[in-house]
Amino acid sequence: MRFLRNFFSIVTFLSLQFTFAQTLSLPPRQNTMLTGSQFSAAIAPLSLTARENYIYNEVISGNIPNFYRTLTPVTSTAIIAAQTKSVTYYVIPDYLAVGPDTNYFLCPMSPMLATKIADTLGCTLPTRKMVNDIYAQATLTMVPLTIPASGTMTTVQAFAQHNIMVKNQRATFVSTYSLGTLTGGDKKDIIISNLIYSTANRVIIYGWHTSVGNPIQPMTNVHADTYMDYSHGIRLVQNDVMYYSTPTTVKAILQSTLNALLSDEGVINPPEYPYGNPITSLAVPKSFAVLNKGNNTIDIKVKNDGQVTHYKVYTSNNGVSFSPPLTIIKTALNLSAVTANQPCYIKIAAYNSTYSVTSATSEVLAAVPCNIQDSLLVVNGFDRVVAGNTFDFIKQHGGSAFSNSIYFSSATNEAIQDGLFNVNTYKALDWLLGKESTINETFNTTEQTAVSNYLKQGGNLLVSGSEIGWDLDQNGSVADQNFYNNYLKANYVSDAPNSQPSTWYAAPKEISQVFTANDTLNFDNGSNGTYNVDYPDVITTSNGSSTCLRYTSALTDHAAVCYSGLFPSGTVPGKLIHMAFPFETVYPATKRNDLMKDIWHYFFASAIVTAVKNNLNEKDILIYPNPANKNLFLQQNEEIKQIRIIDLQGREIMNNYTDAKQINIEGLLKGIYFVEVTTLTNKITKKFVKD
Numbered sequence: 001m002r003f004l005r006n007f008f009s010i011v012t013f014l015s016l017q018f019t020f021a022q023t024l025s026l027p028p029r030q031n032t033m034l035t036g037s038q039f040s041a042a043i044a045p046l047s048l049t050a051r052e053n054y055i056y057n058e059v060i061s062g063n064i065p066n067f068y069r070t071l072t073p074v075t076s077t078a079i080i081a082a083q084t085k086s087v088t089y090y091v092i093p094d095y096l097a098v099g100p101d102t103n104y105f106l107c108p109m110s111p112m113l114a115t116k117i118a119d120t121l122g123c124t125l126p127t128r129k130m131v132n133d134i135y136a137q138a139t140l141t142m143v144p145l146t147i148p149a150s151g152t153m154t155t156v157q158a159f160a161q162h163n164i165m166v167k168n169q170r171a172t173f174v175s176t177y178s179l180g181t182l183t184g185g186d187k188k189d190i191i192i193s194n195l196i197y198s199t200a201n202r203v204i205i206y207g208w209h210t211s212v213g214n215p216i217q218p219m220t221n222v223h224a225d226t227y228m229d230y231s232h233g234i235r236l237v238q239n240d241v242m243y244y245s246t247p248t249t250v251k252a253i254l255q256s257t258l259n260a261l262l263s264d265e266g267v268i269n270p271p272e273y274p275y276g277n278p279i280t281s282l283a284v285p286k287s288f289a290v291l292n293k294g295n296n297t298i299d300i301k302v303k304n305d306g307q308v309t310h311y312k313v314y315t316s317n318n319g320v321s322f323s324p325p326l327t328i329i330k331t332a333l334n335l336s337a338v339t340a341n342q343p344c345y346i347k348i349a350a351y352n353s354t355y356s357v358t359s360a361t362s363e364v365l366a367a368v369p370c371n372i373q374d375s376l377l378v379v380n381g382f383d384r385v386v387a388g389n390t391f392d393f394i395k396q397h398g399g400s401a402f403s404n405s406i407y408f409s410s411a412t413n414e415a416i417q418d419g420l421f422n423v424n425t426y427k428a429l430d431w432l433l434g435k436e437s438t439i440n441e442t443f444n445t446t447e448q449t450a451v452s453n454y455l456k457q458g459g460n461l462l463v464s465g466s467e468i469g470w471d472l473d474q475n476g477s478v479a480d481q482n483f484y485n486n487y488l489k490a491n492y493v494s495d496a497p498n499s500q501p502s503t504w505y506a507a508p509k510e511i512s513q514v515f516t517a518n519d520t521l522n523f524d525n526g527s528n529g530t531y532n533v534d535y536p537d538v539i540t541t542s543n544g545s546s547t548c549l550r551y552t553s554a555l556t557d558h559a560a561v562c563y564s565g566l567f568p569s570g571t572v573p574g575k576l577i578h579m580a581f582p583f584e585t586v587y588p589a590t591k592r593n594d595l596m597k598d599i600w601h602y603f604f605a606s607a608i609v610t611a612v613k614n615n616l617n618e619k620d621i622l623i624y625p626n627p628a629n630k631n632l633f634l635q636q637n638e639e640i641k642q643i644r645i646i647d648l649q650g651r652e653i654m655n656n657y658t659d660a661k662q663i664n665i666e667g668l669l670k671g672i673y674f675v676e677v678t679t680l681t682n683k684i685t686k687k688f689v690k691d
Contacts, residue, residue, distance in 0.1 A: 022070065022071045022073075022090050022238075023069050023070055023071060024064075024068065024069045024071065024092070024121055024123075024236070025121060025122060026059075026060070026062045026064065026069065026121065027061060027062035028062055029062045029063055029064065029065075029066060029100065030062070030063075033058070033061070033062070033063040033099075033100075034058065034063060034098070034099065035099045035100060035102075035103040036097065036098060036099030036100075036103045036104040036105030036163070037099075037103055037105070037160075038099075039058060039063075039098045039099055039105050040105050040156060040159065040160045040163070042054065043055070043156055044155075044156040044157065044160075048110075048226060051156075052109060052110060052112075052113045055098065055107060055109055055113060056113060056116065056117060058098050059096070059098065059117055060117070060120055060121075063098055063099065064096070064097060064098060064099075064104075065097055065099065065100060065101045065104045065179070066100075066101055067093065067101055067178075067179040067180035068092050068093065068094065068096070068097065068180075070093075070180060071090035071091060071092060071093075071238055072090065072091055072092075072093050072182040073088050073089070073090055074088065074089055074090070074091055074130070074133055074134050074137050074182075075087070075088045075133070075137070076088075076089070076129065076130065076133045076261050076262055077261070078260035078261045079260070080257070080258060080260055080261070085258070085261060086261070087241055087242075087243050087253065087258075087261045087262070088241065088242070089130075089237055089238060089241045089250055089262075090237070090238040090241075091126070091134055091182070091235055091236065091237050091238070092235060092236045093179075093180050093181060093182050093183060094106075094183045094186070095186065095187045095233030095234055095235055096109075096114075096117075096233070096234040096235070096236060101179055104167075105159075105160070105163050106159075106162075106163050106166060106167075106186070106187065106233060107159070107234070108159055108228040108229065108230065108231075108232040108233070108234075109228060109232075109234060110203070110225055110226055110228060111125075111190050111196075111203045111204070111225050111273040112225060112273055112274070112275035113275070114190055114234045114273070115272050115273040115274075115275050116275045117234075117236070118236055118237075118239075118272075119272075121236065122238065122239055122240065123236040123237055123238055123239055124192070124236075124237050124239045124249075124250050124251055124271065124272065125189075125190060125191060125192045125234070125235070125236070125237065125272075125273075126189060126191055126192070126235055126237050127191055127192055127193065127254070127262055127263050127264070127265070127268065127271075128191055128193065128206050128219050128263075128264055128265070129262060129263055129264040130191075130237065130262055131189045131191060131206055131207045131215075131235070132209075132212075132213065134182070134184060134235065135184040135185070135207070135209045135212065136212050137182065138182045138183055138184035138185075139177060139181045139182050139183070140173055140177040140181050140182070140183045140184070141183075141184045141185045141209070141211075142166075142169055142170070142173070142183065142184070142185040142186050143169075143185060143210065144185055144186070144208045144209075144210060144216055144231075145162070145165045145166060145169060145186075146231070147161060147162055147165075147230055153229045153230055153231075154227065154228060154229045154230075158229065158230040159230050161230070162230035162231070166186045166187075169186070170183070170186070184209060185208070185209055185210075186233070187207075187208065187231060187232065187233025188205050188206065188207045188208040188216075188217045188231045188232055188233060189205065189206055189207040189233060189234075189235055190203060190204065190205055190232055190233070190234060191204050191205070191206050191207075191219070192204070192254075192268060192271050192272060192273070193206075193219065193221075193265060193268065194265050194266075194268055195219070195221040196221075196272075196273055197270075197353050198221070199221055200353070200356040201224055201225050201356075202221040202222075202223065202224060202225055203221070203223050203224070203225045203227060203228070203273075204219060204220070204221050205217055205219075205220060205223070205232065206218065206219040206220070208231060217231075225273070237250060238250075239251060241253070243258070250262060250271075251271045251272070254267065254268045254269070254271040255267055255268070255269045255270075255271065279307050279352050279357050280357060281357060281359070282305070282307060282308060282350040282351070282352060282357055282358065282359035283305065283350065283359060284349075284350070284359050284360045284361070284362055285302055285303075285305075285311070285348050285349070285350055285359065285362045286303075286362070286383075286412060286414045287302065287303035287412060287414035287415050287417070287418045287420065288300060288301060288302040288303065288348065288362065288365070288411070288412055288414075288415055288420070289301045289365070289409070289410065289411035289412070289415040289420055289421055290344075290346050290365040290366060290367045290409060290410050290411070291367055291409040291411075291421065292367045292368060292369050292370055292374045292407065292408075292409050293334065293369070294369065294370075294371060295340045295369060295370060295371040296336060296337055296338050296339070296340050296369055297334060297335065297336050297338065297369055298334065298335045298338050298344055298346070298367050298369050299333070299334045300313065300333040300334065300335070300346065300348065301333070301415065301420045301421055302330065302333060302348070302420075303414070303415070303418050303420060304330075305350060307350075307352060308330055308350040308351065308352060309329065309330060309351065309352050309353045310327050310328060310329050310330055310351040310352075310353055311327075311328055311330055311333060311348045311349065311350060311351060312325035312326070312327050312328075312348065312349040312351050312358060313325055313326045313327075313328055313333075313335065313346060313348050314346065314347045314348070314349075314361065315335070315338075315344055315345065315346055316344075316345040316346075317339070317342065317343070317344065317345070318345065318395075319343075319345035319364055319366065319392055319394065319395040319399075320395075322345075322347065325349070327351060338369045339369070340369050340370060340371070341368065341369070341370050341407075341669065342368065342369075343366050343367070343368050343398055343399070343402055344366060344367060344368070344369060345364055345365070345366040345392075345394065345395070346364070346365055346366060346367075347361045347362050347363065347364045347365070348361065348362050349361045349362065362391075363380060363391035363392065363412065364391060364392035364394055364395070365378075365380065365394055365410040365411065365412070366378075366394045366395075366398045366408070366410055367408065367409040367410060368398075368402065368407040368408055368409075370407050372407070372651050372652075372653075373425070373651070374407040374408050374409050374426070375406065375407065375408075375426060375427040375428055375651070376401055376406050376407070376408040376409075376426060376427070376428045376429075376430060377408065377409050377410065377411060377423060377426040377428070377429050377430070378394055378397045378398055378401070378408055378409070378410040378411075378429075378430045378432065379410070379411055379412070379413055379416060379429060379430065379431045379432065380393065380394060380410065380411070380412050380413065380432055381412075381413035381431060381432060381433045381436055381442065381443075381447075381465075382432055382433055382434030382435070382436050382465070382582075383413070383436065383440050384434070384435055384436050384437060384439065384440045386435050386531070387531060387532075388435075388526065388530060388531020388532065389434060389435070389531065393432055393434065393530070393582075393584040394410050396530070396583070396584035396589075396592060397430050397432055397583060397584060398410065399589070399593075400583075400589070400592050400593045400595070400596035401430070401596055401600075402669070403593040403596070403670070403671075404593065404596055404597045404600060404648070404671050404672075405647055405648065405668075405669045405670065405671030405672070405673075405690075406596070406600060406648070406671075408430075409426075411423075413431075413447060416446075416447055416450050417444065417446045417447060417450075423450060423454055424453070424454055424457055424459070426459075427459075427460060427603075427604070428459070428460040428461070428462065428600075428603055429451075429454065429459060429460070429461050429462070429463075430462045430583070431451070431461065431462065431463040431464075432464060432465070432582065432583060432584060433463065433464065433465025433467070433468055433582070434465055434466070434531075434582045434584070435465070435466055435467055435531070435533075435535075435582070436465055436467060436468075436471075437467035437470060437471050438467075438470070438471045438475050441471065442465060442467065442468045442471045442472060443468075443472065443480075443483065445479070448479070448480075448483045448487075451483075451487060452483065452487045452567070452568075454574075455487055455567040455570065455574040455576065456567050456568075456569055456570035456571060456572075456574070457570070457571065457572055457574070458570070458571075458572030458573060458574045459574050460574060460575045460576075460603040460604075461574070461575070461576045461577070462576075462577045462579075462583070462599055463488060463576070463577075463578050463579070464578075464579035464580075464581065464582050464583040464584075465579075465580075465581075465582055466533050466535055466536045466537055466580065466581050466582055467535070467537065468484070468488065468537060468578075468580070469484065469490060469491075469492030469493075469537040469538075469539050469580065470492065470495055470535075470537055472484040472488070472492075473485070473490070473491065473492035474492045474495075485542045485543060486542075486543055486567070486568050487567055487568070487576075488576065488578050489541070489542050489543055489544065489545035489561055489563040489576055489578060490539040490540065490541070490542050490545065490561050490578050490580075491539060491540050491541070491542045492537060492538075492539060493537075493538040493539055493540055493557065493558070494537075494538040494557075495535050495537065495538075496534075496535050496536060496538065497536065497538055497551040497557040498557065501534045501535050502525070502532065502534040504536065504551045504552065504553070504557075505522060505523055505524070505525045505533065506520050506521065506522050506523070506551070506552035507520065507521045507523070507549040507550060507551055507552065507559040507560070507581065508520045508521075508549070508550060508552055509521065509548065509549060509598075510547050510548050510549060510550060512546055512547070512548040512562060513546065513548070513562060513564065513602060514548040514562050514577060514598055514599065514602045515548060515598055519591075519594075520552065521549065521586050521591060521595060522586070522587060522591070523536070523581050523582070523585040523586050523587070524585035524586075524587060528585075528587040529587060530582075530584055530585045530587075531585065533581050533582060533585050536551070536559065536580055536581040537580035537581075538551070538557040538558065538559075538580065539558050539559075539560075539561060539578070539580045540558050540561075541558070541561050542561075543563075544563060544565060545561040545562060545563040545576070545578075546561060546562055546563070547560070547561055548560050548561065548562045548577070549579065558580070559579065559580050559581060560577065560578060560579040560580060561576075561577075561578050562575070562576065562577045562578075562602065563575065563576040563578075564576075564602075575602065575603050577599055577602065583595070583596075597672075600648060601648070604648060604650065605648075621634060621635065621636040621677050621684045621686060622634070622635035622636070623635075623675060623686050623688055626688045626689060627688070627689035627690065627691040628665060628688060628689070628690060628691070629665075629666075629690070629691055630664065630665065630666050631662045631663065631664055631665065632662065632663045632665050632675065632688060633661060633662045634661050634662065634663070634675075634677065635661075636677065636679065638679035638680055638681065638682065639679060639680055640677055640678070640679055641678045641679060641680065642655070642677075642678040643655075643663065643675065643676070643677055643678070644675070644676040644678075645663070645665070645668070645673050645674070645675050645676075646673065646674045646675075646676060646685075647671070647672075647673055647674075648671070648672055648673075653668065653673065663675070665690055668690045669690070670690055670691055671689070671690055672687065672688075672689055672690075673687070673688055673689075673690060674686065674687050674688075675688060
């Protein structure tokens with residue numbers, strides 16, 4: 001069948017190069033082929049599927065009347081941009097039939113089969129407007145003949161009965177109007193319409209005119225797409241047309257600003273019925289990202305799935321209670337009018353509008369829509385189905401970031417594998433792996449390449465999980481071990497502190513570049529809101545890293561390492577914090593938020609401190625109160641030329657305050673900021689806290 005389709009496409013293409021095709025591209029009918037009567041008898045006992053396969057094979061093999069092969073022109077007009085425009089298309093002279101001229105069978109069929117035949121022959125089906133135009137321009141219009149409604153009207157026997165009625169009626173006109181004359185009134189049309197996709201799995205019927213503009217059958221989609229009765233007919237329309245010397249297609253016109261030429265419904269997209277194997281299920285979206293794209297806009301990037309037409313998008317301001325879904329076409333997946341400067345949590349479900357099939361919902365991601373470049377990308381790589389994995393730990397990671405005025409976007413690890421966007425635009429990555437282990441892989445080869453390239457270019461990476469060393473170093477390949485030792489800067493020691501699982505749930509901070517106080521972090525044993533970290537890896541330093549966390553009562557067992565400097569083959573110094581237990585399991589939330597603050601300070605404080613030191617001057621400035629909530633007051637003898645407020649990521653938050661003695665900071669999120677004051681002779685930077 002593919003050969004025939006390609007053959008017909010080539011024939012149509014070559015015909016267009018020389019003269020516009022006006023005939024059906026079908027093989028000649030052989031005398032040995034079935035007559036209409038023989039054909040109707042052959043399909044009568046068959047199932048619907050077998051019957052439709054039989055019809056298809058007869059038609060494409062050329063078993064249609066010869067008078068159908070020469071197409072008839074029909075012209076449609078419309079007012080477009082205040083000008084009258086027209087287009088001429090070509091149609092078969094009567095409704096599709098099987099058999100010879102002397103014994104043909106007008107053949108009802110499903111819209112899926114009609115579309116399949118049309119596609120094979122380089123044709124399409126008509127719209128309601130086209131049906132009206134065809135009837136208005138038909139040379140012969142016959143009075144519709146009906147059969148009383150009954151349960152048998154959908155049988156092949158009823159099809160054959162009506163076929164005899166119509167053929168006898170047509171015979172009375174044949175001396176005046178020969179076979180091949182454009183004829184209307186003998187059948188209803190199966191048409192293309194926007195109603196095809198308003199309710200799934202429906203046939204759209206229209207027509208059976210008694211006079212111009214007076215159809216017995218108004219346009220309707222009340223019947224399932226497997227319904228057909230004796231009154232249904234198929235009018236094939238050649239898809240290729242010329243529009244003022246420009247080759248185009250009926251389908252292209254229906255999807256364009258010229259749609260009024262052929263449609264009274266506006267754009268029809270897609271202008272066809274679906275056919276093929278029906279879609280009964282859809283995969284849960286795995287590869288996607290939720291990205292800040294502006295002050296009130298979030299962009300959702302999803303790996304293309306050919307079976308998906310739309311996505312159902314659920315949103316939340318807390319990651320717990322989600323709004324009813326928005327259904328968005330997959331080519332325009334973005335949210336506008338989202339509350340700016342606040343986290344928006346999102347989960348999605350794949351949807352096929354044709355078959356009304358929806359997948360299960362995805363994991364939860366989030367972003368903070370804002371008019372500045374967010375500095376943090378949270379990557380969820382915890383895919384393992386295990387007790388306690390709620391697939392929404394963006395709440396803990398993003399929540400701790402946001403509590404420190406760190407704006408973020410997020411992605412699944414599959415989105416990194418598939419290269420849906422450029423991770424190198426983010427100043428820091430927070431890669432959460434939970435209890436991800438050898439079955440699902442903590443970092444596959446593609447992810448290792450992405451992370452190592454990121455670190456070589458000066459990136460800052462926080463990675464946390466309880467099975468990373470077990471997967472990569474203990475059970476990994478040579479390449480896995482190289483990545484773990486040289487880029488995650490650790491060596492695997494054992495599967496739990498003192499080799500005792502479900503025992504150790506605390507990690508005191510080591511005085512280091514990361515931590516300046518001897519505080520202790522507690523992580524979950526399964527009773528503190530996340531899951532039981534029963535096997536936290538024990539690790540040690542590697543290739544220049546330092547210890548920054550140990551396990552309580554097992555102080556020779558390291559729980560986290562940090563590193564600052566060049567990575568192998570790197571060109572710009574980067575930084576790393578590698579935790580051997582999951583960040584999201586740290587409790588309470590205040591401790592987790594403080595941990596994020598320490599990590600962020602480690603990543604970026606040196607650059608800010610350098611900037612502050614460069615701006616220090618013996619002529620100082622007084623700012624108060626500090627912390628401040630509503631207004632920040634300045635005391636400075638010199639005239640102030642400019643005031644800027646900068647966050648911990650070095651981003652400018654406010655500017656252009658001139659000669660002000662107080663600044664309204666109500667709009668700032670809670671966190672640490674710097675105020676930079678420029679006078680006639682000085683530039684002074686001070687740190688303050690917004691509470």
